[in-house]
Amino acid sequence: MNIGDAASRSGVSAKMIRYYEQIGVIPNASRTASGYREYEPCDVHMLRFIARARDLGFSIAEITELLDLWRDKDRRSADVKSLAQARVRDLRHKIAHLQDMADTLEDLANACAGNERPNCPILQRLETSETGEGTAFRRPPEKGFKERIG
Incomplete structure (x- = not known):
């Protein structure tokens, strides 16, 4: 074929x-x-x-x-079983990591008022590291910034 x-x-x-x-x-x-x-x-x-x-x-x-x-x-079936068990451990680790990510994002979404105000804990969390220190990226320029600087 x-x-x-x-x-x-x-x-x-x-x-x-x-x-x-x-x-x-x-x-x-x-x-x-x-x-x-x-x-x-x-x-x-x-x-x-x-x-x-x-x-x-x-x-x-x-x-x-x-x-x-x-x-x-x-x-030896023990060799096959060992491979399967290693895969299960890896999958469980990935599942736990994904669950942590989902929990964090859900907490942030719940903390966000979702209204017309600009404050948003989701964006604030993305802007800072776990320790609260600023990250390497900068805040985007404000609206009208280009017009003001010429």
Whole structure:
């Protein structure tokens, strides 16, 4: 089957299939006499494996390692489990970080009156660091500044 068929059957775009070949995640496809890539059902199976691993947040390096373990009939399940547990730890860390960000932003949004007045704690917080010190960027010029300086 050609790359378009492999892409539609695996759920991996043709562009990503070419990329995976280029970086060595999957072996280069065989070629037809006219030079077109040719894929077998086992290639589609491997691409589906990769797609499921990506959906679970595994990196390219981790997917390569998972593929190596998948192909190795003498693998230790402990090695696979270790990769999965490391991914879970990383995801939980990211979730906690995102939750902290959401909580902070929600607190700031709740503290903002959202009225016609110019004071806004959201902008004030963005302007200063955690310690309350000014950041490296400057306040934008006031309206009419260019007209006043000529």
